[in-house]
Amino acid sequence: MSLLIHHPDxxxxxxxxxxxxxxxLQAIERANANLRAMxxxxxxxxxxxxxxxxxxxxACGAHPTDEQVLAxxxxxxxxxxxxxxxxxxxxxxxxxxxxxxxxxxxxxxxFDRNPIKVHIDSMRLxxxxxxxxxxxxxxxxxxxxxxxxxxxxIATTPAAKP
Amino acid sequence: xxxxATKPAMSxxxxxxxxxxxRFNLETASILLLDADAMSLSIMSxxxxxxxxxxxxxxxxxxxxxxxLAKTEFQLIILDPxxxxxxxxxxxxxxxxxxxxxxxxxxxIIASGHTQASRVSSARxxxxxxxxTKPLAPITLFERIMxxxxxxxxxxxxxxxAGPERRxxxxxxxxxxxxxxxxxxxxxxxxxxxxxxxxxxxxxxxxPQKAPR
Numbered sequence: 001m002s003l004l005i006h007h008p009d010x011x012x013x014x015x016x017x018x019x020x021x022x023x024x025l026q027a028i029e030r031a032n033a034n035l036r037a038m039x040x041x042x043x044x045x046x047x048x049x050x051x052x053x054x055x056x057x058x059a060c061g062a063h064p065t066d067e068q069v070l071a072x073x074x075x076x077x078x079x080x081x082x083x084x085x086x087x088x089x090x091x092x093x094x095x096x097x098x099x100x101x102x103x104x105x106x107x108x109x110x111f112d113r114n115p116i117k118v119h120i121d122s123m124r125l126x127x128x129x130x131x132x133x134x135x136x137x138x139x140x141x142x143x144x145x146x147x148x149x150x151x152x153x154i155a156t157t158p159a160a161k162p
Numbered sequence: 163x164x165x166x167a168t169k170p171a172m173s174x175x176x177x178x179x180x181x182x183x184x185r186f187n188l189e190t191a192s193i194l195l196l197d198a199d200a201m202s203l204s205i206m207s208x209x210x211x212x213x214x215x216x217x218x219x220x221x222x223x224x225x226x227x228x229x230x231l232a233k234t235e236f237q238l239i240i241l242d243p244x245x246x247x248x249x250x251x252x253x254x255x256x257x258x259x260x261x262x263x264x265x266x267x268x269x270x271i272i273a274s275g276h277t278q279a280s281r282v283s284s285a286r287x288x289x290x291x292x293x294x295t296k297p298l299a300p301i302t303l304f305e306r307i308m309x310x311x312x313x314x315x316x317x318x319x320x321x322x323x324a325g326p327e328r329r330x331x332x333x334x335x336x337x338x339x340x341x342x343x344x345x346x347x348x349x350x351x352x353x354x355x356x357x358x359x360x361x362x363x364x365x366x367x368x369x370p371q372k373a374p375r
Contacts, residue, residue: 005327006317008267012191013311015237021185022214024304028181031212031300038208045201073278074245078199080275081296085205092275092297099276107279152279 035085042086049079050123057113057120064111072116073102090126090136094119097143100151107152115146175301186304188215191237195220196227196253197273198245202296206240206273209300213307224253231257231265238307239270242296243285244277251281254288258317258324267317269310273298289325 056072064072076098083091098119105111122139129136175181193215197203203220210218219234221227224246230236239257243250258266270289275296277285285293291313292306315327 002320004319006267006319008264008317010269010311010314011235011237011264011267012269012307015188015191016186016311019187019190019214022187023182024184024186024308025181027186027213028300028304029212031209031304034208034212035205035300038205042201042205070247074198074247077244077274077276078202081205081298082199082201084297089297096276103276103278 038085039087042082043088046079046082046086046088046091046127049075049082050120050127053079053120053123057116060111060113062111062113066106069102069106069111073099073106076102088126088129090129090140091123093140094123094126094143097140097147098123100147104150104152112150115150118146119143184308186213186308188213188238188307190217191215192217192234193219194227194230194234194236194239194241194268196222196224196239196241198222198242202242206298209298209303212300213304224249227253231261235264236268238310239268240273241270242274243272243288244274244281248284251284251288254290255324258289259319271303271306271310273303287323289323291326 053072053075056068056075060068060072076095079095080092080099083089083095098116101115101119122143125132125134126136126139128134129139188210193210195203195206195210195218197206200222203222207218207220219230219236221230227241241250241253243253246253254270254272257268257270260266269291272285272288272290272293273296274285274293291310294302294306313326317325318327
C-alpha cells in the first residue's frame with residue numbers, strides 16, 4: 001500500500017469557531033465545580049469497586065486462570081481517576097501501582113497473592129486515611145517499592161514509519 | 163515532509179493571564195465518549211459539560227460506539243481502551259481505516275488510567291491524536307482540546323499506520339531562549355532510571371519530534 005495523505009477540515013476547530021465565545025477560565029472553573037459536586041457519589045462508587053475487588057481477589061485463589069487475573073486488572077483500572085474526584089488522589093496512585101503489579105505478573109505468567117493483598121489492604125487504609133490518621137505518603141512509598149519488584153520494564157518497538 | 167503543527171504548549175496554570183483572555187465553548191461540538199466504567203463516563207461528561215458541551219453520546223461498549231458512529235458526525239472522540247483489552251486498542255485503527263469520512267478523521271483522545279506494557283505500542287500506533295492519563299484534570303483536557311483545534315497535521319495512511327501525521331515542525335526555542343534540549347535529556351534520564359511514564363513521556367512517545375537543526 002502506498003502512502004496516502006489527506007487534508008481533512010479540522011472539525012473541532014470549526015465547532016469551536018461556530019460557538020458563542022465564552023471565557024476559558026470560567027469553563028475550567030465550571031468543570032472543577034462539577035467534579036467537586038460529584039465527590040460523595042464517587043466515594044460511594046469507589047467503595048463498591050473495592051468490595052468487588054475483594055471478591056475478585058478471593059476468587060483468584062493461589063492459582064488463578066488468565067481470565068481471573070485479567071478480570072481483576074480490568075476492575076482496578078476502572079478505579080483510576082475516581083479517587084481524585086472522591087477527594088482521595090492517593091487511591092488513584094495505589095490503583096495504578098496495583099495495575100502495574102498485576103500486569104507484571106500476567107506478563108511473566110507468575111502469580112503471587114502477597115503484593116496484591118498489600119495493595120488492597122493499603123487501599124482500604126487510604127480510603128479511611130482521614131479517620132485513621134494514616135500517612136498516605138508513607139503507604140504510597142511502600143507500595144512503590146512493591147511495585148518496582150513486580151512491574152515490567154516497558155520496552156517499545158520503534159514507531160511504524162508512514 | 164514536515165507537518166504544519168507545532169509542539170503542544172507547556173502546561174498552563176489556572177492563574178495564567180493567557181487563560182483569562184482565551185475564549186472556549188464546546189456547545190456546538192458533538193462528542194462521543196467510550197469508557198467501560200459508568201462513573202468514569204460521568205466524570206468525563208461533567209468536565210465537558212463545564213466546557214459548554216451538551217451533545218454527548220456516552221457508550222459503555224464498542225457495539226454502542228459503532229452504532230453511534232453510523233448515525234452521527236462527531237467532532238471529538240474520547241475513549242479509554244484499556245478495559246476492553248485488544249478490541250479497545252483495535253478500535254481506533256478500525257475507525258481510521260474503515261469508518262466513512264468524516265468520522266474517520268475525527269480528533270481522538272485516549273484517556274487511560276493505565277496501559278499494559280504489551281499495549282504501549284498499540285496505543286502509540288493506534289492513530290489517536292493524543293494520549294492523556296487519568297486522573298484527568300479539567301485544565302489538562304482543555305489544553306489538549308485547544309491544541310487539537312489549532313493543529314493542522316494532515317492524515318497519513320499506509321500499511322503500518324493510519325492517523326494524524328506524527329512528525330512535527332520544530333519552530334525552535336521561543337525568542338530570547340536557548341532552547342530546552344538539556345531539559346529533554348534530563349527527562350529521558352529520569353525515564354530510564356524510574357521506568358515510569360508521566361504525561362510528558364507519553365506525549366513524546368505519541369509525537370516524536372525531529373531534533374532542531
